[in-house]
Amino acid sequence: MNIDQIRYKRLGYVALTVTDPARSLAFYRDIVGVHAFEGDQDTVFLCCSDRHHDLMLSRGATPALKRIGWEMESPEALAALVAHMGEIGVSMFPVDAAEASLLRISNAYRMSEPTTGATFEFYSAMEKAPQAYTPTHTNVSRLGHVVLSSPRKSETEKFLLEHMNFRISDQIGPIVTFMRCFPNPLHHSFGVGHGDASKLGHINFMVTDVDDIGRANNRMKRNSVPIVYGPGRHPTSNSVFFYFLDPDGITVEYSFGMEEFPEEGAREPRMFPLVPESFDSWGGSPEATFSKVGDVETLTSA
Ligand SMILES: CC(C)c1ccc(C(=O)O)c(O)c1O
Numbered sequence: 001m002n003i004d005q006i007r008y009k010r011l012g013y014v015a016l017t018v019t020d021p022a023r024s025l026a027f028y029r030d031i032v033g034v035h036a037f038e039g040d041q042d043t044v045f046l047c048c049s050d051r052h053h054d055l056m057l058s059r060g061a062t063p064a065l066k067r068i069g070w071e072m073e074s075p076e077a078l079a080a081l082v083a084h085m086g087e088i089g090v091s092m093f094p095v096d097a098a099e100a101s102l103l104r105i106s107n108a109y110r111m112s113e114p115t116t117g118a119t120f121e122f123y124s125a126m127e128k129a130p131q132a133y134t135p136t137h138t139n140v141s142r143l144g145h146v147v148l149s150s151p152r153k154s155e156t157e158k159f160l161l162e163h164m165n166f167r168i169s170d171q172i173g174p175i176v177t178f179m180r181c182f183p184n185p186l187h188h189s190f191g192v193g194h195g196d197a198s199k200l201g202h203i204n205f206m207v208t209d210v211d212d213i214g215r216a217n218n219r220m221k222r223n224s225v226p227i228v229y230g231p232g233r234h235p236t237s238n239s240v241f242f243y244f245l246d247p248d249g250i251t252v253e254y255s256f257g258m259e260e261f262p263e264e265g266a267r268e269p270r271m272f273p274l275v276p277e278s279f280d281s282w283g284g285s286p287e288a289t290f291s292k293v294g295d296v297e298t299l300t301s302a
Protein backbone atom coordinates (compact mmCIF):
# COMPACT_ATOMS: atom_id res chain seq x y z
CA MET A 1 0.00 0.00 0.00
CA ASN A 2 1.34 3.42 -0.97
CA ILE A 3 0.99 5.69 2.04
CA ASP A 4 0.59 8.71 -0.28
CA GLN A 5 -2.92 7.47 -1.04
CA ILE A 6 -3.90 8.29 2.57
CA ARG A 7 -5.19 11.83 2.08
CA TYR A 8 -7.26 14.06 4.35
CA LYS A 9 -9.78 16.77 3.74
CA ARG A 10 -9.54 18.25 7.20
CA LEU A 11 -9.72 17.82 10.95
CA GLY A 12 -13.37 16.85 11.09
CA TYR A 13 -14.51 17.21 14.68
CA VAL A 14 -13.51 16.87 18.28
CA ALA A 15 -15.58 14.97 20.83
CA LEU A 16 -15.10 16.06 24.43
CA THR A 17 -16.41 14.52 27.61
CA VAL A 18 -17.70 17.25 29.90
CA THR A 19 -19.23 17.05 33.35
CA ASP A 20 -22.28 19.21 32.61
CA PRO A 21 -23.24 19.28 28.91
CA ALA A 22 -25.86 22.04 29.35
CA ARG A 23 -23.32 24.33 31.05
CA SER A 24 -20.67 23.60 28.44
CA LEU A 25 -23.15 24.04 25.62
CA ALA A 26 -23.99 27.52 26.92
CA PHE A 27 -20.28 28.32 27.18
CA TYR A 28 -19.34 27.18 23.68
CA ARG A 29 -22.41 28.91 22.22
CA ASP A 30 -22.40 32.17 24.13
CA ILE A 31 -18.74 32.68 24.96
CA VAL A 32 -16.91 30.88 22.16
CA GLY A 33 -19.54 31.67 19.51
CA VAL A 34 -20.17 28.34 17.83
CA HIS A 35 -23.67 27.24 16.91
CA ALA A 36 -25.53 24.69 19.06
CA PHE A 37 -28.44 23.11 17.27
CA GLU A 38 -29.04 19.54 18.31
CA GLY A 39 -28.74 17.28 21.28
CA ASP A 40 -30.23 15.94 24.45
CA GLN A 41 -29.30 15.96 28.13
CA ASP A 42 -26.22 13.86 27.57
CA THR A 43 -24.88 14.69 24.12
CA VAL A 44 -24.84 17.95 22.21
CA PHE A 45 -23.56 18.90 18.78
CA LEU A 46 -22.12 22.28 17.86
CA CYS A 47 -20.87 23.62 14.56
CA CYS A 48 -18.84 26.45 13.09
CA SER A 49 -18.92 25.26 9.48
CA ASP A 50 -21.45 23.92 7.02
CA ARG A 51 -20.98 20.37 8.41
CA HIS A 52 -23.28 18.68 10.91
CA HIS A 53 -20.84 19.21 13.77
CA ASP A 54 -17.34 20.39 14.57
CA LEU A 55 -17.62 19.75 18.29
CA MET A 56 -19.52 17.10 20.20
CA LEU A 57 -19.95 17.23 23.98
CA SER A 58 -20.93 14.14 25.96
CA ARG A 59 -21.65 13.78 29.65
CA GLY A 60 -19.06 12.02 31.78
CA ALA A 61 -17.50 12.09 35.24
CA THR A 62 -14.10 13.43 34.12
CA PRO A 63 -13.36 16.04 31.46
CA ALA A 64 -11.59 14.33 28.59
CA LEU A 65 -10.88 14.02 24.93
CA LYS A 66 -13.27 11.34 23.76
CA ARG A 67 -12.04 11.20 20.17
CA ILE A 68 -10.81 13.13 17.18
CA GLY A 69 -12.63 12.75 13.86
CA TRP A 70 -10.65 13.06 10.62
CA GLU A 71 -12.47 13.67 7.37
CA MET A 72 -10.71 11.84 4.55
CA GLU A 73 -10.44 13.28 1.07
CA SER A 74 -12.43 10.43 -0.51
CA PRO A 75 -13.70 6.88 0.12
CA GLU A 76 -10.52 5.68 -1.64
CA ALA A 77 -8.32 7.61 0.80
CA LEU A 78 -10.21 6.04 3.68
CA ALA A 79 -9.83 2.58 2.14
CA ALA A 80 -6.08 3.19 1.78
CA LEU A 81 -5.82 4.06 5.46
CA VAL A 82 -7.85 1.03 6.55
CA ALA A 83 -5.74 -1.25 4.32
CA HIS A 84 -2.49 0.20 5.63
CA MET A 85 -3.53 -0.20 9.27
CA GLY A 86 -4.47 -3.81 8.48
CA GLU A 87 -1.01 -4.38 7.00
CA ILE A 88 0.75 -3.08 10.12
CA GLY A 89 -1.59 -4.86 12.53
CA VAL A 90 -3.45 -1.85 13.96
CA SER A 91 -7.10 -2.79 14.50
CA MET A 92 -9.74 -0.58 12.90
CA PHE A 93 -13.35 -0.91 14.04
CA PRO A 94 -16.23 0.12 11.78
CA VAL A 95 -18.61 2.59 13.46
CA ASP A 96 -21.95 0.80 13.66
CA ALA A 97 -24.82 2.03 11.54
CA ALA A 98 -26.87 3.45 14.44
CA GLU A 99 -24.00 5.54 15.75
CA ALA A 100 -22.88 6.64 12.29
CA SER A 101 -26.43 7.82 11.65
CA LEU A 102 -26.46 9.80 14.92
CA LEU A 103 -23.13 11.35 13.93
CA ARG A 104 -24.32 11.93 10.35
CA ILE A 105 -21.18 10.35 8.97
CA SER A 106 -20.78 7.66 6.39
CA ASN A 107 -18.19 4.97 5.94
CA ALA A 108 -16.50 5.44 9.33
CA TYR A 109 -13.82 3.54 11.27
CA ARG A 110 -12.14 4.01 14.64
CA MET A 111 -8.81 3.00 16.01
CA SER A 112 -6.79 3.50 19.11
CA GLU A 113 -3.69 5.49 18.16
CA PRO A 114 -1.06 3.05 19.41
CA THR A 115 1.29 5.50 21.17
CA THR A 116 -1.19 7.70 23.04
CA GLY A 117 -4.29 5.51 23.26
CA ALA A 118 -6.31 8.41 21.80
CA THR A 119 -9.30 7.40 19.71
CA PHE A 120 -9.11 8.51 16.11
CA GLU A 121 -12.14 8.21 13.86
CA PHE A 122 -11.89 8.41 10.08
CA TYR A 123 -14.79 8.96 7.72
CA SER A 124 -15.28 9.98 4.15
CA ALA A 125 -18.27 12.30 4.47
CA MET A 126 -20.38 14.14 7.03
CA GLU A 127 -23.85 15.53 6.32
CA LYS A 128 -24.34 19.24 6.25
CA ALA A 129 -25.78 21.11 9.26
CA PRO A 130 -29.53 21.76 9.13
CA GLN A 131 -28.75 25.49 9.05
CA ALA A 132 -25.53 27.09 7.90
CA TYR A 133 -23.37 28.48 10.72
CA THR A 134 -23.94 32.21 11.12
CA PRO A 135 -21.36 33.96 13.27
CA THR A 136 -22.55 35.94 16.29
CA HIS A 137 -19.99 37.98 18.26
CA THR A 138 -17.01 36.10 16.76
CA ASN A 139 -16.25 35.01 13.22
CA VAL A 140 -15.16 31.48 13.95
CA SER A 141 -13.87 30.19 10.62
CA ARG A 142 -13.25 26.61 11.61
CA LEU A 143 -12.14 24.10 14.19
CA GLY A 144 -8.39 24.57 13.81
CA HIS A 145 -6.41 21.97 15.67
CA VAL A 146 -6.02 19.70 18.66
CA VAL A 147 -2.86 19.33 20.73
CA LEU A 148 -2.19 16.21 22.80
CA SER A 149 0.70 15.44 25.05
CA SER A 150 2.31 12.05 24.72
CA PRO A 151 4.73 10.22 27.01
CA ARG A 152 6.12 8.66 23.80
CA LYS A 153 6.29 11.82 21.72
CA SER A 154 8.86 10.64 19.15
CA GLU A 155 6.91 7.45 18.55
CA THR A 156 3.64 9.35 18.22
CA GLU A 157 5.23 11.61 15.63
CA LYS A 158 6.68 8.63 13.79
CA PHE A 159 3.31 6.86 13.72
CA LEU A 160 1.55 9.92 12.33
CA LEU A 161 4.28 10.50 9.75
CA GLU A 162 4.84 6.96 8.60
CA HIS A 163 1.43 5.41 8.98
CA MET A 164 -1.07 8.25 8.71
CA ASN A 165 0.70 10.43 6.10
CA PHE A 166 0.82 13.52 8.30
CA ARG A 167 3.65 16.00 7.67
CA ILE A 168 5.73 18.01 10.13
CA SER A 169 5.47 21.78 9.74
CA ASP A 170 7.58 22.93 12.70
CA GLN A 171 8.98 21.82 16.05
CA ILE A 172 9.93 23.67 19.22
CA GLY A 173 12.89 21.82 20.67
CA PRO A 174 11.92 18.35 21.87
CA ILE A 175 8.74 19.76 23.45
CA VAL A 176 6.16 20.15 20.69
CA THR A 177 5.74 19.18 17.05
CA PHE A 178 3.12 20.70 14.76
CA MET A 179 1.74 18.45 12.03
CA ARG A 180 -0.58 18.88 9.09
CA CYS A 181 -2.92 16.19 7.80
CA PHE A 182 -1.69 16.05 4.23
CA PRO A 183 -2.68 17.65 1.87
CA ASN A 184 -4.72 20.00 4.08
CA PRO A 185 -2.81 23.28 3.78
CA LEU A 186 -3.06 24.50 7.39
CA HIS A 187 0.26 24.70 9.25
CA HIS A 188 -1.12 22.24 11.78
CA SER A 189 -4.30 20.40 12.51
CA PHE A 190 -2.57 18.39 15.20
CA GLY A 191 0.17 19.06 17.69
CA VAL A 192 1.99 16.54 19.81
CA GLY A 193 3.66 17.70 22.98
CA HIS A 194 5.97 15.93 25.36
CA GLY A 195 4.23 14.89 28.59
CA ASP A 196 4.30 12.37 31.40
CA ALA A 197 0.97 10.96 30.29
CA SER A 198 -1.37 11.12 27.32
CA LYS A 199 -3.39 14.27 27.97
CA LEU A 200 -5.42 16.78 26.05
CA GLY A 201 -3.44 20.01 25.64
CA HIS A 202 -6.06 22.21 24.00
CA ILE A 203 -8.56 22.54 21.22
CA ASN A 204 -8.36 25.46 18.82
CA PHE A 205 -10.87 27.52 16.88
CA MET A 206 -9.62 29.79 14.11
CA VAL A 207 -11.14 33.25 13.79
CA THR A 208 -11.19 35.52 10.75
CA ASP A 209 -10.21 38.84 12.29
CA VAL A 210 -7.73 40.15 14.81
CA ASP A 211 -10.67 42.08 16.31
CA ASP A 212 -12.14 38.70 17.32
CA ILE A 213 -9.12 38.25 19.59
CA GLY A 214 -9.37 41.75 21.06
CA ARG A 215 -13.10 41.39 21.68
CA ALA A 216 -12.56 37.96 23.24
CA ASN A 217 -10.11 39.45 25.73
CA ASN A 218 -12.80 41.82 27.00
CA ARG A 219 -15.63 39.27 26.79
CA MET A 220 -13.71 36.72 28.88
CA LYS A 221 -12.95 39.34 31.52
CA ARG A 222 -16.60 40.50 31.63
CA ASN A 223 -17.75 36.88 32.07
CA SER A 224 -15.01 35.88 34.54
CA VAL A 225 -13.62 33.27 32.15
CA PRO A 226 -10.02 32.44 33.11
CA ILE A 227 -7.57 33.71 30.48
CA VAL A 228 -4.54 31.44 30.58
CA TYR A 229 -2.20 32.68 27.82
CA GLY A 230 -2.18 35.68 25.51
CA PRO A 231 -3.03 37.59 23.55
CA GLY A 232 0.27 36.81 21.88
CA ARG A 233 1.80 35.63 18.62
CA HIS A 234 3.06 32.16 17.82
CA PRO A 235 6.13 32.53 15.59
CA THR A 236 5.70 28.94 14.39
CA SER A 237 2.36 29.31 12.58
CA ASN A 238 2.55 33.13 12.71
CA SER A 239 -0.89 33.29 14.33
CA VAL A 240 -2.16 35.71 16.97
CA PHE A 241 -3.43 33.58 19.83
CA PHE A 242 -5.59 33.74 22.92
CA TYR A 243 -6.24 30.87 25.35
CA PHE A 244 -8.96 30.54 27.98
CA LEU A 245 -10.61 27.79 30.01
CA ASP A 246 -13.98 26.18 29.45
CA PRO A 247 -16.22 25.41 32.48
CA ASP A 248 -14.40 22.12 33.17
CA GLY A 249 -10.98 23.78 32.89
CA ILE A 250 -10.24 22.44 29.39
CA THR A 251 -7.97 24.87 27.52
CA VAL A 252 -9.47 26.46 24.40
CA GLU A 253 -7.51 28.58 21.93
CA TYR A 254 -8.63 31.18 19.44
CA SER A 255 -6.13 31.97 16.74
CA PHE A 256 -6.08 34.43 13.92
CA GLY A 257 -3.98 33.88 10.81
CA MET A 258 -2.06 30.72 10.10
CA GLU A 259 0.56 29.81 7.55
CA GLU A 260 -0.68 27.57 4.76
CA PHE A 261 1.37 25.03 2.82
CA PRO A 262 1.09 24.08 -0.84
CA GLU A 263 0.70 20.38 -1.58
CA GLU A 264 3.89 20.41 -3.61
CA GLY A 265 7.04 22.39 -2.98
CA ALA A 266 6.29 23.04 0.70
CA ARG A 267 9.09 24.52 2.77
CA GLU A 268 11.07 22.26 5.06
CA PRO A 269 10.05 21.92 8.73
CA ARG A 270 11.87 24.29 11.07
CA MET A 271 13.29 23.59 14.51
CA PHE A 272 12.72 26.49 16.93
CA PRO A 273 14.89 26.76 20.04
CA LEU A 274 13.30 25.88 23.36
CA VAL A 275 12.92 29.45 24.65
CA PRO A 276 9.72 31.32 25.67
CA GLU A 277 9.89 33.52 22.55
CA SER A 278 9.43 30.45 20.36
CA PHE A 279 5.98 30.09 21.91
CA ASP A 280 5.09 33.79 22.10
CA SER A 281 7.06 36.42 20.23
CA TRP A 282 5.24 39.11 22.27
CA GLY A 283 6.90 37.86 25.46
CA GLY A 284 3.94 36.37 27.35
CA SER A 285 3.90 33.18 29.37
CA PRO A 286 1.11 30.74 30.21
CA GLU A 287 -0.69 30.53 33.56
CA ALA A 288 -0.20 27.43 35.70
CA THR A 289 -3.67 26.22 34.68
CA PHE A 290 -2.81 26.19 30.97
CA SER A 291 -3.33 22.72 29.41
CA LYS A 292 -3.88 20.99 32.73
CA VAL A 293 -7.33 19.44 32.26
CA GLY A 294 -8.37 16.69 29.87
CA ASP A 295 -7.76 12.97 30.09
CA VAL A 296 -7.49 10.90 26.96
CA GLU A 297 -10.31 8.36 26.83
CA THR A 298 -9.40 5.03 25.36
CA LEU A 299 -11.50 3.23 22.81
CA THR A 300 -12.65 0.55 25.23
CA SER A 301 -13.86 3.12 27.78
CA ALA A 302 -15.51 5.34 25.11
C1 LIG B 1 1.77 26.91 23.18
C2 LIG B 1 1.29 25.92 22.20
C3 LIG B 1 1.77 24.52 22.33
C4 LIG B 1 1.33 26.41 20.76
C5 LIG B 1 2.47 26.90 20.14
C6 LIG B 1 2.40 27.33 18.81
C7 LIG B 1 1.20 27.27 18.09
C8 LIG B 1 1.12 27.76 16.69
O1 LIG B 1 2.16 27.89 16.05
O2 LIG B 1 -0.01 28.04 16.20
C9 LIG B 1 0.05 26.77 18.72
O3 LIG B 1 -1.13 26.70 18.09
C10 LIG B 1 0.13 26.35 20.04
O4 LIG B 1 -0.99 25.92 20.64
Ligand SMILES: [Fe+2]
Nearest residue numbers: 145147204253
Ligand atom coordinates in the same frame (compact mmCIF):
# COMPACT_ATOMS: atom_id res chain seq x y z
FE1 LIG C 1 -2.68 25.75 19.42
